[in-house]
Amino acid sequence: MAKTKTPQAIRGTQDIFGAEAEAFAFVVETFERVRKLYRFRRAEFPVFEKTEVFARSIGETTDIVSKEMYSFEDRGGESLTLRPEFTAGIARAYLTNGWQQHAPVKLATHGPLFRYERPQKGRYRQFHQIDAEIIGAAEPQADVELLAMADQVIRELGIEGVTLHLNTLGDGDSREAWRAALVEHFRAVKDELSEESQERLEKNPLRILDSKDRRDQRFVADAPKIDAYLSDEARAFFDAVTSGLDAAGVKWKRAESLVRGLDYYRHTAFEFIPDEGSAAADALGSQSTILGGGRYDGLIESLGGPATPAVGWAAGIERLAMLVDRSQAPLDLVVFAEVEGFEPLAFEINRLLSQGRGYSDSENLQVEYLYSGSLKKRYQKAKSTGAMRGLVVERHDEAICQVRLRDLNVDRERPVRNRVEEALAEHFELLETKHMNAHTWVLVERRK
RNA sequence: GCGAUCGUAGCUCAGUUGGUUAGAGCGCCGGUUUGUGGUACCGGAGGUCGGGGGUUCGAGACCCCUCGAUCGCCCCA
Missing domain, CATH: 3.30.930.10 (Bira Bifunctional Protein; Domain 2)
Known part of the structure; x- marks a missing residue:
C-alpha cells in the first residue's frame, strides 16, 4: 500500500x-x-x-x-x-x-x-x-x-x-498640487531615474520619494516639498x-x-x-x-x-x-506518582495546586503533571522540565499517601512549600514530617 | 512578477575531484549502572539523500525541470 x-x-x-x-x-x-x-x-x-x-x-x-x-x-x-x-x-x-x-x-x-x-x-x-x-x-x-x-x-x-x-x-487640493509638481520635477530627469521610478512616474509618483535606488535619491533631495503646497x-x-x-x-x-x-x-x-x-x-x-x-x-x-x-x-x-523577548515562564513544580497506581491521586493533587485560588498571576504556581514513561523516566523528565522542585506522591501504609517535596533545580529561589501545604491542607488532614532533607506530608484522610 | 543562496534521519549537520551495504551529535525507545535518580556504558528504532527526468559502467554528489525554504528587489505591516 x-x-x-x-x-x-x-x-x-x-x-x-x-x-x-x-x-x-x-x-x-x-x-x-x-x-x-x-x-x-x-x-x-x-x-x-x-x-x-x-x-x-x-x-x-x-x-x-x-x-x-x-x-x-x-x-x-x-x-x-x-x-x-x-x-x-x-x-x-x-x-x-x-x-x-x-x-x-x-x-x-x-x-x-x-x-x-x-x-x-x-x-x-x-x-x-x-x-x-x-x-x-x-x-x-x-x-x-x-x-x-x-x-x-x-x-x-x-x-x-x-x-x-x-x-x-x-x-485633497494640497496633495494634488504637490503631486503635479513632483511629476513635473521628475519628468525633467526621467531618463536618469531607475527603471522602477520611471514606471512610478505615471502610476504613483509619490513613491519615488522613498526609492532605495541611489540614482533616484540624487533627485529626491531637491524635489518639491509638500510644505510649499499646503x-x-x-x-x-x-x-x-x-x-x-x-x-x-x-x-x-x-x-x-x-x-x-x-x-x-x-x-x-x-x-x-x-x-x-x-x-x-x-x-x-x-x-x-x-x-x-x-x-x-x-x-x-x-x-x-x-x-x-x-x-x-x-x-x-x-x-x-x-x-520583544519572551520565553516561557520557568516551571515551579512538577507533580508525579512514584508508585504505579497512584497516578490518579497525583493528578488530584496537581489540580489542587493549579486551580485558581484567588492568588494574583504572579503568586500562582506553574505546575506540570507527569504521567508517561517508566518511574525512572519520570524522574528524568521531572528534571529536564527545568522545574525547581518536584512533588512526589508515594505509598504510605497507614494513610492515603505521602507527598514529598524534593529539590530538582534549585538555582532559582521561589517559595513553594507554604503554597503547597496550604493547598493540601484545604482538602486533606495532614501530618507534617521531616524526612532527610525533604519536606514530607502524610495525607491521613480527606476532609469532609 | 524578478534575482541570489539552499533542500541528506524528529532536530543540527558531515559526506573528500561521482565508486562497494549513507554517517555523527542531540532527541526518542530498551537494558545495565547510579541509594536525590537529567550521569556513565551497551543496544535499538528511524533516511524513496525534496520530487521527476537526464549524463554515466556507476550519482546524495554533474545537467535540466519542478516543488519548497531563506534572503533581497518590486510593493508593503
Whole structure:
C-alpha cells in the first residue's frame, strides 16, 4: 500500500510555536491592555469581503489591488477577497451597521490579513496585525490620541530604538498640487531615474520619494516639498498635530518624503521605524516599518458613505514579536506518582495546586503533571522540565499517601512549600514530617 | 512578477575531484549502572539523500525541470 503523503503548508503561512508564540501572545496582550486604557472598543470583522470593498477604497492602481489580493469566486459567482488590510473592511462595517450613531468611534481589533506576495523576513502571505482606528473625528486631537496610544504600545512592549516618522500629505487640493509638481520635477530627469521610478512616474509618483535606488535619491533631495503646497488649513492642522504630540510627550521626527502606499490617505501620515544601526533594525532586515498609518478622510466616501473623517494605524504582530523577548515562564513544580497506581491521586493533587485560588498571576504556581514513561523516566523528565522542585506522591501504609517535596533545580529561589501545604491542607488532614532533607506530608484522610 | 543562496534521519549537520551495504551529535525507545535518580556504558528504532527526468559502467554528489525554504528587489505591516 502506498504511503500517504503529508500535505505541505501553504507558502507564506506559518506555524508559530515556542518562544515566538509567547512573543506573539505578549504583543496581543499588551495591545489589548493599552487599548482598554485609552477606551478603544474591541471589534471583530470578517476576514473576507466582497472584492469591491478593497478595490474601490484602496485604489485600483496600487499593487495590492492589481496583483496582491487573494480573490476567488464563491458558488454564486461573486468575487470575494481575503482582507489585505483592516481599514477598508472597518469602513464598510461602519456604514452597513450605522455606527455613525456612535461617532466619533474608537475601534481596536487584531487578526490575520492576507496578501499574495513572495514571503521574506518579516513578511508573510498570512500575517497578523493589531489595528486601531478613530472614525468620525476631524480634529487633530484624534491624530494625537491615536499616536500616543501607538507610542505607548511600543514602549510597554519594551521596544527601544524606534522613532515615529511623521509627515503630512495635506488635504485633497494640497496633495494634488504637490503631486503635479513632483511629476513635473521628475519628468525633467526621467531618463536618469531607475527603471522602477520611471514606471512610478505615471502610476504613483509619490513613491519615488522613498526609492532605495541611489540614482533616484540624487533627485529626491531637491524635489518639491509638500510644505510649499499646503493650504492654510492643512498647515494649521499639521501644526496642531505636532504641538499636540509635543504636549503629550511623544517623540517624533519630520519625514518629508514619507508617503503612504494607499490612495486614500490625507493629512497625517506616519510610520514607526527602527533607528539606523539599532538592534531593532538588525532584527527586522529590510522590512523595517513596524507600525504605520494616517488620516483617511476620503475613504468612507469612496464606499458610498457620507464624507467622514478618520484616522488609523496598523502594526505587524510578527514584526513586533521579533523585537520583544519572551520565553516561557520557568516551571515551579512538577507533580508525579512514584508508585504505579497512584497516578490518579497525583493528578488530584496537581489540580489542587493549579486551580485558581484567588492568588494574583504572579503568586500562582506553574505546575506540570507527569504521567508517561517508566518511574525512572519520570524522574528524568521531572528534571529536564527545568522545574525547581518536584512533588512526589508515594505509598504510605497507614494513610492515603505521602507527598514529598524534593529539590530538582534549585538555582532559582521561589517559595513553594507554604503554597503547597496550604493547598493540601484545604482538602486533606495532614501530618507534617521531616524526612532527610525533604519536606514530607502524610495525607491521613480527606476532609469532609 | 524578478534575482541570489539552499533542500541528506524528529532536530543540527558531515559526506573528500561521482565508486562497494549513507554517517555523527542531540532527541526518542530498551537494558545495565547510579541509594536525590537529567550521569556513565551497551543496544535499538528511524533516511524513496525534496520530487521527476537526464549524463554515466556507476550519482546524495554533474545537467535540466519542478516543488519548497531563506534572503533581497518590486510593493508593503
